Amino acid sequence: MKKVKRRSLLQLGALSGVTTGLTMSTTGLSMTPDPVHGAIDGGVKEYVRLGRTGFQVSDVSFGSFPLQHGDERVVLHAMDRGINYFDTAESYGEGVSEEVMGKALKGGRRKSVKLATKIFAGGSTSASSMMARLDACLKRLQTDYIDVFFNHAVNDIRRLQNPEWLEFTDKARSLGKVRYFGMSGHAGRLTDCIEYALDKDMFDVMLLAMNFGDDPAFYERFTRSTDLVANQQGLPKLLAKAKQQDVGIVAMKVLRGARLNDMRPYEREGSTYAQAACRWILNNPDVDNLIITMRNRDEVDEYLGASGSSAVSRVDMELLQQYARQTEASYCRNVCNDCEGSCPYDVPIPDILRMHMYATDYGDYSVARNEYARLEHNASACLSCDGSPCQDACTFNIPVADLCGPTHQLLS
Numbered sequence: 001m002k003k004v005k006r007r008s009l010l011q012l013g014a015l016s017g018v019t020t021g022l023t024m025s026t027t028g029l030s031m032t033p034d035p036v037h038g039a040i041d042g043g044v045k046e047y048v049r050l051g052r053t054g055f056q057v058s059d060v061s062f063g064s065f066p067l068q069h070g071d072e073r074v075v076l077h078a079m080d081r082g083i084n085y086f087d088t089a090e091s092y093g094e095g096v097s098e099e100v101m102g103k104a105l106k107g108g109r110r111k112s113v114k115l116a117t118k119i120f121a122g123g124s125t126s127a128s129s130m131m132a133r134l135d136a137c138l139k140r141l142q143t144d145y146i147d148v149f150f151n152h153a154v155n156d157i158r159r160l161q162n163p164e165w166l167e168f169t170d171k172a173r174s175l176g177k178v179r180y181f182g183m184s185g186h187a188g189r190l191t192d193c194i195e196y197a198l199d200k201d202m203f204d205v206m207l208l209a210m211n212f213g214d215d216p217a218f219y220e221r222f223t224r225s226t227d228l229v230a231n232q233q234g235l236p237k238l239l240a241k242a243k244q245q246d247v248g249i250v251a252m253k254v255l256r257g258a259r260l261n262d263m264r265p266y267e268r269e270g271s272t273y274a275q276a277a278c279r280w281i282l283n284n285p286d287v288d289n290l291i292i293t294m295r296n297r298d299e300v301d302e303y304l305g306a307s308g309s310s311a312v313s314r315v316d317m318e319l320l321q322q323y324a325r326q327t328e329a330s331y332c333r334n335v336c337n338d339c340e341g342s343c344p345y346d347v348p349i350p351d352i353l354r355m356h357m358y359a360t361d362y363g364d365y366s367v368a369r370n371e372y373a374r375l376e377h378n379a380s381a382c383l384s385c386d387g388s389p390c391q392d393a394c395t396f397n398i399p400v401a402d403l404c405g406p407t408h409q410l411l412s
Helices: 006-016 072-080 092-105 107-112 127-141 163-174 190-199 216-223 235-244 261-266 273-282 297-306 314-327 349-360 365-373 380-384 400-411
Strands: 047-049 056-058 060-063 085-087 114-119 146-151 178-185 205-209 248-252 289-293
Touching: 056 060, 060 297, 072 092, 072 297, 085 289, 092 107, 092 114, 092 127, 092 365, 114 127, 127 146, 127 163, 146 205, 163 178, 178 190, 190 205, 190 235, 235 248, 261 314, 273 289, 273 297, 273 314, 349 365, 349 400, 365 400, 380 400
Parallel strands: 060 085, 060 289, 085 114, 114 146, 146 178, 178 205, 205 248, 248 289
Antiparallel strands: 047 056
């Protein structure tokens, strides 16, 4: 059943017309037949409670992945539009993102926003090392405390079992350097890590990769039944469990690759693909808010067009369907991990394809190169491989062998 082609499901939906006018009862999403949305140039229309933190944060919030020196004006524009939750990480631009954020939000502005950042803490990282890196984050951000501090990109339960993390969090909280802690995740074994963290009540906030194309409810609109090839079927139940425990849930990767220019010919005035993708997430009752990468002021304004949305429209659904049809053959569901172990050379296929996405879809070649350079194993072995080991490794029929080698050549 894993080999059922999702492409056929999408074609079925397009031909049969079953995608419009249906109530999305599995997630609580609602539909409206008309594209009644706020103006693109409007600001934040809704603030939501971020779980047990009690923070009131903008439903559409600021992701700073590609920030470069000089982009402080983008941060300030977002703040002027009402965004009050800003997310960054020590690894974004090797600290540049934090530096830009720090310059933009220093002084009196810092008190009016909630600031989140992240470090990658492994299974053997020491508490002293974590504290030193936290201090470095504080220095770059020009602040003496972080509102939410994340263990970044968790995809291995052993990282959560490190007792040094608990020692670090206790000390950092007692010193007033961090108010709340969280984990982020967008890679394989995500659901296993979420379940472990919830069972141990480890975090106040979770930042999780999710988008309409990874949501079983999206494909139930085509099949009228559970989507047997959805790779995050366990995620909705875990989100509900997190909600019961009052753990804040922030969504990321909501644009499913962000090939925005490909969608411009299909968009209508007052409704864009990005807004449709955001509305899908914001209509999930178990999600508090989302962060989305904002590179310029126009993107800030466009994405805020989804703020305060109460429903997913017929036009939204048409845009989401179109995007899924165009990208399904190349988009790596990096939380799937079905290809793990297929490469005899230990090439981390999901990571390679994620770097490919950063470079070709996001258009951030410098970021993609930096991230690629950090990989313990790269795709150099793919240049001399005939591609047979990974030929059938992808459940979703992505031509892995045709992408990994060229990615190495592009980013090396």
